[in-house]
Amino acid sequence: MSGRGGATRGLLEGGRWHFQHGPIDLIIEVEGEPVIEDCWREFQGVLPALVAELPALRQAAHRHPGVSGGIARRMLAACAPFAAERFITPMAAVAGAVADELLGACARPGVRRASINNGGDIALWLTAGTAYRIGIWSQVERLVPRAPAVSPLDALFSIDAKSPVRGVATSGWRGRSQSLGIADSVTVLARTAAAADAAATLIANAVNCDAPGILRAPAVSVKDDSDLGERLVTVAVPPLPVTAIAEALAQGRAEALRWQQRGLLEGAVLCLQGQIEIVAPVAAAPPVPVAPATAMEAA
Amino acid sequence: MNELPAGHTRIDQVSEDVEPALPRVVAGKVRCDACPVLCQISPGRSGACDRWGNVAGKLTRLESLVLTQAGEPAGGTFLTGVGAGTTYPDYKPAPFIVSSRHDDVDMVTVVTEGIFSYCSFKVKIDTDRHLGAEQSSIRHRGEIVGHVTTAEYGSQMLSIGGVHHLTGGSKKEGRATCELMAALGNKQAVEVSIDGGANLTIQAGAAPLVNGVPEQRMRVGCGSATIGIFAQQWRGLVDEVVVVDDHITGVLSEHQAGRYLGIPPSGIELKGRRSTPGRYFKVANPGVGWGGTDIQEPLSIIAGFDHSISWHGMRLLMVSTTGEHAEYFVLDEALRPQAATMPDALRTVVERIADNCEPAVATVLFVAGAGGSLRAGVTESPVELTRAIKQGRVNVTCGGAPAYVWPGGGITVMVDVARMPERSFGTVPTPAIVAPIEFTLSLDAFRDLGGHMASVQPLADVLAQQAERITRVPSVNPWPVGAKAWLG
Numbered sequence: 001m002s003g004r005g006g007a008t009r010g011l012l013e014g015g016r017w018h019f020q021h022g023p024i025d026l027i028i029e030v031e032g033e034p035v036i037e038d039c040w041r042e043f044q045g046v047l048p049a050l051v052a053e054l055p056a057l058r059q060a061a062h063r064h065p066g067v068s069g070g071i072a073r074r075m076l077a078a079c080a081p082f083a084a085e086r087f088i089t090p091m092a093a094v095a096g097a098v099a100d101e102l103l104g105a106c107a108r109p110g111v112r113r114a115s116i117n118n119g120g121d122i123a124l125w126l127t128a129g130t131a132y133r134i135g136i137w138s139q140v141e142r143l144v145p146r147a148p149a150v151s152p153l154d155a156l157f158s159i160d161a162k163s164p165v166r167g168v169a170t171s172g173w174r175g176r177s178q179s180l181g182i183a184d185s186v187t188v189l190a191r192t193a194a195a196a197d198a199a200a201t202l203i204a205n206a207v208n209c210d211a212p213g214i215l216r217a218p219a220v221s222v223k224d225d226s227d228l229g230e231r232l233v234t235v236a237v238p239p240l241p242v243t244a245i246a247e248a249l250a251q252g253r254a255e256a257l258r259w260q261q262r263g264l265l266e267g268a269v270l271c272l273q274g275q276i277e278i279v280a281p282v283a284a285a286p287p288v289p290v291a292p293a294t295a296m297e298a299a
Numbered sequence: 300m301n302e303l304p305a306g307h308t309r310i311d312q313v314s315e316d317v318e319p320a321l322p323r324v325v326a327g328k329v330r331c332d333a334c335p336v337l338c339q340i341s342p343g344r345s346g347a348c349d350r351w352g353n354v355a356g357k358l359t360r361l362e363s364l365v366l367t368q369a370g371e372p373a374g375g376t377f378l379t380g381v382g383a384g385t386t387y388p389d390y391k392p393a394p395f396i397v398s399s400r401h402d403d404v405d406m407v408t409v410v411t412e413g414i415f416s417y418c419s420f421k422v423k424i425d426t427d428r429h430l431g432a433e434q435s436s437i438r439h440r441g442e443i444v445g446h447v448t449t450a451e452y453g454s455q456m457l458s459i460g461g462v463h464h465l466t467g468g469s470k471k472e473g474r475a476t477c478e479l480m481a482a483l484g485n486k487q488a489v490e491v492s493i494d495g496g497a498n499l500t501i502q503a504g505a506a507p508l509v510n511g512v513p514e515q516r517m518r519v520g521c522g523s524a525t526i527g528i529f530a531q532q533w534r535g536l537v538d539e540v541v542v543v544d545d546h547i548t549g550v551l552s553e554h555q556a557g558r559y560l561g562i563p564p565s566g567i568e569l570k571g572r573r574s575t576p577g578r579y580f581k582v583a584n585p586g587v588g589w590g591g592t593d594i595q596e597p598l599s600i601i602a603g604f605d606h607s608i609s610w611h612g613m614r615l616l617m618v619s620t621t622g623e624h625a626e627y628f629v630l631d632e633a634l635r636p637q638a639a640t641m642p643d644a645l646r647t648v649v650e651r652i653a654d655n656c657e658p659a660v661a662t663v664l665f666v667a668g669a670g671g672s673l674r675a676g677v678t679e680s681p682v683e684l685t686r687a688i689k690q691g692r693v694n695v696t697c698g699g700a701p702a703y704v705w706p707g708g709g710i711t712v713m714v715d716v717a718r719m720p721e722r723s724f725g726t727v728p729t730p731a732i733v734a735p736i737e738f739t740l741s742l743d744a745f746r747d748l749g750g751h752m753a754s755v756q757p758l759a760d761v762l763a764q765q766a767e768r769i770t771r772v773p774s775v776n777p778w779p780v781g782a783k784a785w786l787g
Binding site: 006022023048049223225 | 328333340344348349728
């Protein structure tokens, strides 16, 4: 299905669509009016437009000269609030920004509920009375596809129409993107997927400690053209002592609270080797943690 | 910056305009044109999508899962470790632990890719040509990546890769070794040079190139063996035969075989050191000339003729152990050999030498130690896996190919890369080699050795869930499920 050349799409079970073009993988779920053709038409222009501005998008977001495309501007806008204090390039929000932009094509009258999941960075469209339940698996390898009941969910939360959250994004060293930190996953809830994506990137970078056995390598030695340049990214994390896990999660929590206080994110869930740290949304029901013991039994 | 027009029209404009403005592809990188990002990918790395990568200079689709399909049992499907991913860090269950049935017994195959630092390739090159002295270093891109090891009958042996070159030397040495190993394992042609010896191009299953010249044949035997095989057929057609060979050069009339047939002494005197009658060591130096020696002119190994024995008109055949080189001489009045046209009957026997030589090929065996932490992907008590293998309860395959399990401690396996699916090998930046490995055993045995039971999935489910990643290849191997391990 994902051949060489242009964008491709396929219908998945349950009426969901899979769109793919180069590094972009979207899972799209729309309940209501058939808007998928509009979404598909728009999708085919996404990657060429991004590629046209790629050099600018790989520059630090601080004092950035600006970009012109719709998605590119979403990316820069999402990263700019962090840029004076942290190294960040607009690329930190690329996945979330793509999801946000394409959700625009789905957000029509008659659509009850829609989601676009771009490799774990999710943009949501909710109407009154609807909600999404979102679960986190921090270590996909432990997933037991046949028996979801025993699958080791690390956290589970519900987002309803009353919540300001419309974006959920996850970052960590294991995924396709690179991280300066050691988190298995940092999931951020924010008002847009792009904002969540940028914040998750920075918080995942902050989940860190100096335990022996953690392997790091210059970003460009792992991935050509990395926007992180010579910065050291994590390539392997051994089983860590509990003190190291606690220290790393505390660093991440501090970073998450910093940005939450500025109103840049609603909440966050930080996972590191079965330990979970939750930064609850202010004045809202916190995500429900799932006991790690269950997770371990399932593995 | 001006606003670009939005929408679909921009696609064509961009894709046409972007291409010429791109920088040139940097040496060693490949440019992926699978999507508009047009990543330039360094060797051993993947592009932005992680679907395409640079594998030894070639743009390659990554992370497809390879299924081997067998004729027997009909319709059988075996999931190999190729593309499975690894268990690193090691305590996690292997990427796929699949169940299937064989002869009404529930079977489990633990499918993973191992990251191997302790691994090497043993390369057998069918030639008697001198490729380099034993223990000489083998280089790739100027870095030492292995050495010439003990020669075997009719073949030169190389040992390539290994932990000391991968991680024990400089970064550059590690990278060159890793790159070479992945290419060699993936059945690609690789170039190496041997210090004080030949330049080689080797590819698993193909004729080796020695200094750019394809090697044709493996010798039929050493010079002495060649005399032994063909003595009877030469009788009556020729008075003396010298089979030139770097190891043992044979002389028909002196050799036990010739004496037994009553062939009279010819008075020929050879250079070199006589070992036993009719068998000479070191008639010349090793090289890429006649019979693995450095000679181009065969008469140069003859010291002279005994005038009290040799005679005018005496017929002499000089031939190499592959029949590749042959010349026919007749002694003149002064007992000097003069080149003459070879009689057809004699040529037939020379051609038979060539016909009896097998084609020269380079064969590549992967040797790796799986006795370490990857066992934790199978069981919580790793030694149980090792024991079960040694007791014959677990079959071990690499990409579905049968793996010989070395006796003694650990799980040291040896497998012919020619039997493994295409692109079975990968690399990680450590640098180390990624190779598929599968352990197949009955469900009961899996439970007994403390296997990760909760992670067992039916084969059909894995196939359904991973449908997009699946590549099907015909199997050339014995069916791995239900087969006994190939124990040493």
